[in-house]
Amino acid sequence: MxxxxxxxxxxxxxxxxxxxxxxxxxxxxxxxxxxxxxxxxxxxxxxxxxxxxxxxxxxxxxARPLLLLDAQRIKQLQPSVAAPVLVQHITDSTNLQLMQMLHNTTPLLKGSVVVAEAQTAGRGRRGRPWYSPYGSNLYFSYYWRLEQGVQAAMGLSLVAGCALCSLLRREYQVTAQVKWPNDIYIDGRKIAGVLVELAGQADAACNVIIGIGLNIALPETALQHIDQPYADLMHSSGKSVDRNKLIVQLQNELTMALNTFELQGFKPFQQIFNQYDVFAKRLVNISGTAAATGICLGVDENGAILLEQDGKVQAFYGGELTLRAGA
Structure with missing residues (x-):
């Protein structure tokens, strides 16, 4: 077009x-x-x-009134020191757009954000498609640079999930919870996903893109595209949601969280995650590159999920692992 x-x-x-x-x-x-x-x-x-x-x-x-994303209003709501937010109409993927911007000659400012009204190629974990209808949700990608390199990024998806949960609880009074390693739930239904993508060397500075898809007010047709129970923020909170304001809030929340993460690592977020853990003290199954069943004991100070099996506690790290409720 x-x-x-x-x-x-x-x-x-x-x-x-x-x-x-x-x-x-x-x-x-x-x-x-x-x-x-x-x-x-x-x-x-x-x-x-x-x-x-x-x-x-x-x-x-x-079907319902629509408050469109507004770059000028977002800028007015931002603190004067905030990094820019690029608003797109329809794009392939906000993560892909941000990744392409990294190849430009002008360096990106830490905390820069790309948002869009709709995505035609939104992705979740393991390349799964992410349903991205126009004006219904938040499609949000955030840039950060980790000077310590790729190895320092362990637990980053949990940091972003904790930041989003804290924001939703504080500003929208919903009981948001984190599902290890990258999903957000309300009342047992998925409301958001986090996709972290890294570009860099193990021993050099690393570019980080944190993609967040958050359901705001899904259309009735969503049932045809989503194969699991889902929630959205408008119905869960009983409030109208100004996505422009939410974008600024989330950018600020992630910036504070990542500044802490850079200085102190994952440890400050361990207690936050364990407080918000959707599977706390429940029987769960891990599948993928490892398989196990046990009682979920939250995460350790590095972000590994802890399972108790026959009186022994074992740590499992991210990658190609999936955590689900046990039978």
């Missing part, structure tokens, strides 16, 4: 965002295009997960 078409699509969304119905003919006249062009733009938005009602005699209307 051309830059002009993207701009018109964005302007069309700004009109539809009030949740009211708008005549296709009037929209065509307002934007100086044909009714067919308006219908095509609507169809493209539906293809990226936006719920649009089409009613004869009334026109087009969104």
């Amino acid at each position: 051309s830059k002009a078409s993207l701009q018109l699509q964005r302007q069309l969304l700004a009109v539809l965002a009030d949740g009211c119905f708008h005549s296709g003919q009037k929209l065509a006249e307002q934007f100086g295009v044909s009714r067919t062009a308006i219908a095509n733009y609507i169809q493209e938005l539906e293809q990226v997960g936006l719920d649009v009602y089409k009613v004869k005699g009334k026109g087009y209307g969104l």
